[in-house]
Amino acid sequence: MRVPQVFIETFGCQMNEYDTELVRTILKARGYGFTDSADTADVVLLNTCAIRENAHNKVYGHLGKLKPLKEERGLVIGVLGCMAQNLKQDLLAGDSLIDVLVGPDSYRALPDLLERAAGGRKGMVVDLSEYETYADIVPDRIEGITGWIAVMRGCDNFCTFCVVPYTRGRERSRDLIGIVREAEALAASGCKQVTLLGQNVNSYGDGSHDFADLLLAVADVRGIERVRFTSPHPKDFPDKLLEAVAGHPKICKHIHLPLQAGNDRILQLMNRTYTRTEYLALLDRIRQRCPAIVLTTDIIAGFCSETEAEFAETYDLVQGVEYHSAYIFKYSERKNTIAARKFADDVPDAIKAERVARLVELQRGISLKKNRALIGQVVEVLVEGDGKRSDQWRARTEGNIVTVFPQTPFPFSDPIKPGSLISVHITDATVTTLYAQAV
Ligand code: 5AD
Ligand code: SF4
Numbered sequence: 001m002r003v004p005q006v007f008i009e010t011f012g013c014q015m016n017e018y019d020t021e022l023v024r025t026i027l028k029a030r031g032y033g034f035t036d037s038a039d040t041a042d043v044v045l046l047n048t049c050a051i052r053e054n055a056h057n058k059v060y061g062h063l064g065k066l067k068p069l070k071e072e073r074g075l076v077i078g079v080l081g082c083m084a085q086n087l088k089q090d091l092l093a094g095d096s097l098i099d100v101l102v103g104p105d106s107y108r109a110l111p112d113l114l115e116r117a118a119g120g121r122k123g124m125v126v127d128l129s130e131y132e133t134y135a136d137i138v139p140d141r142i143e144g145i146t147g148w149i150a151v152m153r154g155c156d157n158f159c160t161f162c163v164v165p166y167t168r169g170r171e172r173s174r175d176l177i178g179i180v181r182e183a184e185a186l187a188a189s190g191c192k193q194v195t196l197l198g199q200n201v202n203s204y205g206d207g208s209h210d211f212a213d214l215l216l217a218v219a220d221v222r223g224i225e226r227v228r229f230t231s232p233h234p235k236d237f238p239d240k241l242l243e244a245v246a247g248h249p250k251i252c253k254h255i256h257l258p259l260q261a262g263n264d265r266i267l268q269l270m271n272r273t274y275t276r277t278e279y280l281a282l283l284d285r286i287r288q289r290c291p292a293i294v295l296t297t298d299i300i301a302g303f304c305s306e307t308e309a310e311f312a313e314t315y316d317l318v319q320g321v322e323y324h325s326a327y328i329f330k331y332s333e334r335k336n337t338i339a340a341r342k343f344a345d346d347v348p349d350a351i352k353a354e355r356v357a358r359l360v361e362l363q364r365g366i367s368l369k370k371n372r373a374l375i376g377q378v379v380e381v382l383v384e385g386d387g388k389r390s391d392q393w394r395a396r397t398e399g400n401i402v403t404v405f406p407q408t409p410f411p412f413s414d415p416i417k418p419g420s421l422i423s424v425h426i427t428d429a430t431v432t433t434l435y436a437q438a439v
Helices: 014-028 053-073 082-092 107-118 176-188 211-219 239-247 264-269 276-289 308-321 338-342 349-372
Strands: 005-010 043-048 076-081 100-102 123-125 146-150 193-197 226-230 254-256 294-301 325-330 378-386 392-397 402-406 421-429 433-438
Touching (some): 014 043, 014 076, 014 107, 014 193, 053 076, 082 123, 100 107, 107 123, 146 176, 211 226, 264 308, 294 308, 294 349, 325 349, 402 421
Parallel strands (some): 005 043, 043 076, 100 123, 193 226, 294 325
Antiparallel strands (some): 378 421, 392 402, 421 433
């Protein structure tokens, strides 16, 4: 019998990439095969993101493109992930192309739904769970130098702008021992760098261990050379965690610490639970304990009722802190969130865009300055693979900065390969990239 072929396209964050690996395992166990194009597929699954408006639009765009294939060959179309959870009936309504909708806690139901859909019956499972962590499912990953492990799922913080608590439900953590086993399996397959993932990763706790315990345990796995984590919340940064990051040579000296806004009234409206002063005090504590730390952040511009003077406080903070890089977003109202229910989305779009542009401009200058300051230094990088040009290697510094350097030309054999951890001499820099020579 011919094996039905599935094509999965993944949108959004690393957690979604990880979930796609889980879905592959679940489907493989039920006899499905995989293909890398919708043209050769019997089933197309879109693993979706709901964090901002443009994430939604991308998915609608893709669905439109699948329409002719569906009409021609009766393709089965499934929408997975955050958008499925958030839009439920809306997505299935009317003459929708979608046959199957499955939320992030319900992937075990997918094979049954696909079988029913092949017989012409649409269906959805969007139950959120307080327990589902998929801890028993080994992700079907493409072997490589880097891998990720979801250590906790969901979020209980209810930042007022954020849809995650509604699409991914309550916080729950896996047992430390299962995570360490997964890291050991990654190391055995040649993986050198593990990234621990969670919507609120540093509130991890399995009853006996906290996040610092987990980081140290994973960093001690033989064969793993680098450990990263994303994304932490500023509220969960005890000294113990800082000691772990500062003290363990395999934990990267890089912290992505979402700021969101630099003004106290806006921070409070966002329910971020810290003030500007408290956030800055945390950065001081981090920099004192670990002067080499590379800091990056997330910022939202144009949140409900944000005035020019309040935005100026965010601008001023970014100027003062000098993050190495920053993701800067225009506020995008999300259905069901507290902000959508309680506050007016009243900053005009043009002003939001202008604030984003000003921050991006500021940050680009800072990123360039910081990267240029590395010229002349020797730094350690992990080689990930070929660069855009195949005669170059693409690598990353401990601070996660992309670094490019020449490969040894044929006919000489290059001692460097993906997975090598080597010293390079930085010779040039742009806003996003370091250029180097192997030492
Ligand atoms: N609008 C704009 N940005 C958002 N983020 C989360 N929700 C929204 C929203 N509604 C941003 C935050 C978060 C990052 C992952 O996405 O900055 O840290
Ligand atoms: Fe969303 Fe806030 Fe939770 Fe991050 S911490 S996932 S921004 S609610």
